[in-house]
Amino acid sequence: MLVEKNAPLQQYNTFGIMARAMNLVRVQSEQDIREFLAGPPLGASRQVVVLGGGSNIVITRDVEPTVFKMEIMGKRLVAETDRHYIIEVGAGEVWHDVVAWSLEQGYRGLENLALIPGTAGAAPVQNIGAYGIELQDRFDSLDAVDLTNGESFSLNAAQCAFGYRDSVFKHAPAETMPLTMIARATGSTAPRGMGLAGRAVITRVRLRLAKDWKPELSYLDLTRKQAEKGVENPTAQDIFSWVVEIRRAKLPDPATIGNAGSFFKNPQVSSEVCEDIIAREPKIVHYPMLDGSVKLAAGWMIDACGWRGKSIGKAGVYDRQALVLVNLGQGDNSVTGGEVVTLAQAIQASVYERFGIRLEPEPIVW
Numbered sequence: 001m002l003v004e005k006n007a008p009l010q011q012y013n014t015f016g017i018m019a020r021a022m023n024l025v026r027v028q029s030e031q032d033i034r035e036f037l038a039g040p041p042l043g044a045s046r047q048v049v050v051l052g053g054g055s056n057i058v059i060t061r062d063v064e065p066t067v068f069k070m071e072i073m074g075k076r077l078v079a080e081t082d083r084h085y086i087i088e089v090g091a092g093e094v095w096h097d098v099v100a101w102s103l104e105q106g107y108r109g110l111e112n113l114a115l116i117p118g119t120a121g122a123a124p125v126q127n128i129g130a131y132g133i134e135l136q137d138r139f140d141s142l143d144a145v146d147l148t149n150g151e152s153f154s155l156n157a158a159q160c161a162f163g164y165r166d167s168v169f170k171h172a173p174a175e176t177m178p179l180t181m182i183a184r185a186t187g188s189t190a191p192r193g194m195g196l197a198g199r200a201v202i203t204r205v206r207l208r209l210a211k212d213w214k215p216e217l218s219y220l221d222l223t224r225k226q227a228e229k230g231v232e233n234p235t236a237q238d239i240f241s242w243v244v245e246i247r248r249a250k251l252p253d254p255a256t257i258g259n260a261g262s263f264f265k266n267p268q269v270s271s272e273v274c275e276d277i278i279a280r281e282p283k284i285v286h287y288p289m290l291d292g293s294v295k296l297a298a299g300w301m302i303d304a305c306g307w308r309g310k311s312i313g314k315a316g317v318y319d320r321q322a323l324v325l326v327n328l329g330q331g332d333n334s335v336t337g338g339e340v341v342t343l344a345q346a347i348q349a350s351v352y353e354r355f356g357i358r359l360e361p362e363p364i365v366w
């Protein structure tokens with residue numbers, strides 16, 4: 001087990017915020033987690049926070065809980081049925097590399113999720129999604145380690161309780177009992193809806209990719225791209241390239257402009273609330289959902305409030321996509337987590353004032 005004291009985190013969060021971890025453990029195997037749990041506490045407590053690609057966090061201070069930097073690697077085919085390929089990837093693998101590798105191997109289905117920053121282990125936590133596909137549509141199961149006793153367990157999709165940018169890993173635990181004891185009591189590894197935030201660490205993720213592949217081109221940006229390219233029957237590789245083009249045109253590359261992707265979720269409201277808003281704001285971009293509710297485009301609302309291209313301190317609103325907050329500083333002169341939070345709160349206040357909607361941040365604040 002490799003432990004680093006006072007480890008700089010600027011390289012490890014895509015916002016590029018400067019902060020340090022009192023203790024950073026490089027987790028390269030399940031055994032590393034068990035060694036950490038069996039040894040003396042590294043800091044004041046045994047509390048742990050998990051760092052994947054650092055693409056969904058805002059760090060507001062030096063981090064006292066032990067930071068697990070996930071570096072479990074590996075990408076392989078673990079099973080094949082008549083209808084599916086099941087691939088397994090280590091939590092530390094870069095998500096985009098997983099997408100590119102799977103296509104090279106001939107396993108299609110992840111192409112719409114190209115170029116999403118972050119690691120494979122973080123993908124189920126917020127059920128990453130883009131261009132008409134969410135991780136849950138391609139998910140098979142995952143392995144994790146229970147931080148209360150070091151035991152490994154697996155979860156299927158139902159047990160992960162996926163929702164829009166949501167899963168069991170985003171909710172605080174209701175139970176303090178070890179997961180294995182709960183399993184014995186309930187006959188399942190983790191009852192649906194049980195919170196696992198801070199309680200379990202994802203180590204491996206398995207994806208189920210159908211051999212009978214169908215392109216998913218219904219998202220407006222992709223439909224337009226297909227028309228522009230004039231390709232009637234695109235391959236998965238075509239869609240992969242188009243998604244990369246669309247993302248590069250719209251979203252800032254964290255390597256040059258620090259950011260954490262969409263900063264807010266697209267709020268979901270009842271059709272009555274939506275009707276009400278449309279009566280006042282006829283141009284609002286909205287999408288009817290299968291359950292009768294309506295999703296509102298948060299980026300449109302923020303843009304309509306005049307925030308696109310504006311800034312507070314070194315925290316800015318990206319000028320090509322108002323849903324993305326960016327670091328206008330660099331290196332030693334980087335934005336602080338506090339500035340990002342201040343800008344986010346100012347945006348929430350003006351969206352609430354105009355639309356009566358409370359925007360919920362997507363990244364986790366440390």
Ligand code: EPU
Pocket residue numbers: 129130131132219221250251260261262263264265266285297298299300303308320321322323362
């Ligand atoms: N819009 C504006 N002005 C803006 C931004 C957006 O008018 O400044 C409008 C767009 O013209 C469009 C609508 O709002 O009509 C929605 O915008 P877009 O298609 O860019 O998608 P989004 O809802 O803003 C979501 C995801 C992205 C994902 C894209 C494509 C969330 C929170 N965000 O963005 O995910 O890439 O759809 O599927 O659901 C992420 O989670 O980090 C992320 C980038």
